[in-house]
Amino acid sequence: MSNVRALAAQTLYQVVDKGASLSAQLPLATAQLEGKDKALLQQICYGVLRYLPSLEHYCQQLLEQPLKGKRRVFQFLLYVGIYQLQHMRVPAHAAVAETVNALQVMNAPGLKSLVNAILRTFQRQQAELEKSTEAIPACHYNHPGWFINKVKAAYPEQWQNILLANQQQAPMWLRVNQAKYSTAEYAQLLDDAEIAYSLNPDFQDGILLDNPVDVKSLPYFLDGACSVQDAAAQLAARLLTPADNENILDACAAPGGKTCHILELADAHVTALDADAERLLRVQQNLARIGLNAQCLQGDAAKPETWWDNTQFDRILLDVPCSATGVIRRHPDIKWLRRAQDIDALAALQHSIINNIWPLLKSGGTLVYATCSVLPQENSAQIQRFLAETPDAQLVPLHDKDTAEQPGLQLLPGVTDGFYYAKLTKL
Structure with missing residues (x-):
């Protein structure tokens, strides 16, 4: 099957109806x-998954x-057709x-006559169909209702911006390997290669690229001069402040961007x-x-007794x-694979992991807790509870409003991805 639209419909069916991840299905297609x-x-x-509620409504x-x-797979073919008509430059x-x-x-x-008729009718009625979605929050914002409600409750002034940012194409950030080049030096190499960028x-x-490029076109990429990593994720190793010769644990390390960053900054045992x-x-x-x-x-980070050799760590990154x-x-498949009830289960797992990993940290050591979530239940509420239950844990403020009552640093999707960090030391 080499027809792009057919492959798209099959892929989307596997993701939305069968619960497969897009990152697993796309390479197969x-x-x-x-x-x-x-x-x-x-x-x-990507487009159909971004606009799925609207496409379902139109159908x-x-x-x-x-x-x-x-x-059922042909329902997804209709979504593919309507998405092209509404959002793509395909004639x-x-x-x-x-x-x-x-x-x-x-x-x-x-089914040719049916699909043809539906797509032609959408073309004729497009304006009124689009207007009909405005009164339906899930269609207007193209997010599941439970998620809209959680974001609205957590961020009463910013929730619309968060939902809007989620609908955009993600930017491409590079992390410069400081062991090989300074950021300014690598920026010069990008100038020489005529790759446009900005610094922050x-x-x-x-380094934020103006437009995504193939990594093969990046100067010395294969030699480790830089890596592709969102700027929010780049804060992890910096907040950990690794030093030479330290014993460091990067828990839940895959795919390894943060592990590499730690080692680029310090000659440590990781x-x-x-x-x-x-x-x-x-x-x-x-x-x-x-x-x-x-x-x-x-x-398993929640079960250190199955792998830990009883040597404590100077620093722990707990992503x-x-x-x-x-x-x-x-x-974008996260919107449709995740369920409201998943958040309670994830919060329970996070609580178990941080409690079980904490004994592995030396007295005087540093732990950085990280998630790529915007939900307080997984972030500030998690650390607030841990601090209340753990007498030898002390918060290291990351900004002037970082307190035990409202701990950590929350980044929202926009310039960077949405990320959360809290830094703790052990008394």
Whole structure:
């Protein structure tokens, strides 16, 4: 199956209905394509997931009854067609024709007249259909209702900006390997390569590209001169302030960007821990590209007794499993894979991990707690509870409003991804 629209419909069906992650499904689909078709497939899949509630609403208005059972995948083909008509620069006649033609390779030529009619009707009624979504919050903001409510409660003045930021294409940030080049030196190399960028004084290792590029075009990328990492994630190693010869644990380390950053800043002994053996391979690949060494260890951060050798750590980076609601613009499938009830379960897991990891930290040592979430239940409320329950834990303020009552630093999606950090020392 090499028709891009057919592959997009199959991929979206696997993600939305079967609960597969887009990052797992896309490579399987793009492997069947060449050249520009790979980018087109990705653009369609990301777009449909960004605007799914609206697309579902349009189909509810246009279809006498939704396509179900074995025909369910063709419902996603309709979303693919409507998304092209509404949001892409593909000429309308081509979008309709290519979407209808997809039915041939999907072995459903009998549905051609139906799909063609629905797409043509959408074209005629587009303005009124779009207007009809304005009164439906899930369609107007293209986020699940439970998430809109949580964000609105947590950020009464900023919630709309957060939802809007989640709908944008994520920027491409580079982290300069300071062991090889200063940020200014690498910026000069980008000038020489005619790659446009900007610098931000809040992120000393970071360079924001004006437009995403293939990593192969980045100067000395394969030699470890830089890595692709959002500026918010770059704060992790900086806040940890690693020093030479220290014993450092990077818990939940995969895919290894933060592990590498720690080692770029200090000649330390780093243990990169992750429960997933396959993801741990990514850590090893990243270390190898940059030419760094760490002990990669498979283990569950919530159960140190299964892997810890009783040698305490000077510093611990604890980037815990979370809802990933701060990186929705990079992973739009999060909106549809995550459920409201997942947040309670994740918060319980985070509480277990920080409590079980804390004894591994030396007295006088530093722990940085991190998530890529915007939900206080996983962030400030988590650290507030930990401080109240842990007499030998002390908060290190990261800004002037960072207190035990409202601890940590919360970044919201915009210039960077959404991220949370809290820094603790052990008395």
